Amino acid sequence: MYHFILMSLVELLKRRKIFFILVGLFVRCSWTSEIKCFEEHLDCQQKEHCRHDQPSTQTQFNVVPSSNALLLCTWTCSNDSQCLAFNFFSSSGTCQMYNNPSENCFYAADNCFHMTSTAVNVFYRTITIHVDFTVESLYFDGVQQDLTSSSSYRVCSDTRVIALHASNYANAKFVEVISDDRYILTDTTWKCLPSTPALDGNNRVWYNPDYDDESWLPAVNQDPAYSNFGALKIWSKDDSIAYCRKRFCG
Known part of the structure; x- marks a missing residue:
């Protein structure tokens, strides 16, 4: 069952839509666990952007494929009660986590996208x-x-x-x-x-x-x-x- 849920999450992460991460999933495997939702930030032209300010913490996951590193980044942020959002660089596996709300300051970077649990509306x-x-x-x-x-x-x-x-x-x-x-x-x-x-x-x-x-x-x-x-x-x-x-x- 763990394997099935893990693979389902990886597929969701690959598609980069709204992610539902169950806190404590691998401990209890319970659908009644607390849910933290992340949504990808896109600019007005629906292009991927990353946050420009300095992250609260940063780590690197040296695993392949990059979807596995993305899963680890998402899992780490979802299990940190202070983490609100993260940048993920698919080429390096770098995970930049943010504990503060965005000031709506983003930039375009190769192989990088931003996921947030406090969505910023662009217009x-x-x-x-x-x-x-x-x-x-x-x-x-x-x-x-x-x-x-x-x-x-x-x-x-x-x-x-x-x-x-x-x-x-x-x-x-x-x-x-x-x-x-x-x-x-x-x-x-x-x-x-x-x-x-x-x-x-x-x-x-x-x-x-x-x-x-x-x-x-x-x-x-x-x-x-x-x-x-x-x-x-x-x-x-x-x-x-x-x-x-x-x-x-x-």
Whole structure:
């Protein structure tokens, strides 16, 4: 009977749907045992993502096939009363466990997916961009967006970084970003540079979500008398171009 249940769990794990792990299963083999449920985290496009923050604990299961390592990772988390979620890297058997709720900060990684017992709902926000004069490029987590005649764009709720390049060679210059739920707002917590950013110490480009922008300057508020539900008109310091970034997590 143990073998049958183990193989059934492995098949469920392979399919990566909702996992039902029975705490104490191999002790009593009782369907009345406490149940802990894990659900895979997917982004707005139904792609696998992993949590970006540091795990509470990490271990590695050097067993093959990887589905067996996944079973051990799931079993370990389910038997830890503090464990709420885990990342699993199928190529290495690495199991990263989390005892704290997610801050909705995720990233795409090869051969990695995230399972959680406290599901995080992902959804699209609509942001509106007002600019004087033009947006040259726009990136969500390093993915370039299609700049159409529309000033509105859909951005997934687990987006970590928004980056944009704007220009204006006249006197007035600003960029303002605001989302429909007022979560995304341009203010002086954004960072802007007045010249083309160099690669960082890891040779990453300025719109990469992991780019090191520690040395960037805070955005300049172009109109202290203006506020659109908290959104400000921002720009770089004293120049005709602005490379701006906002990190929401990670």
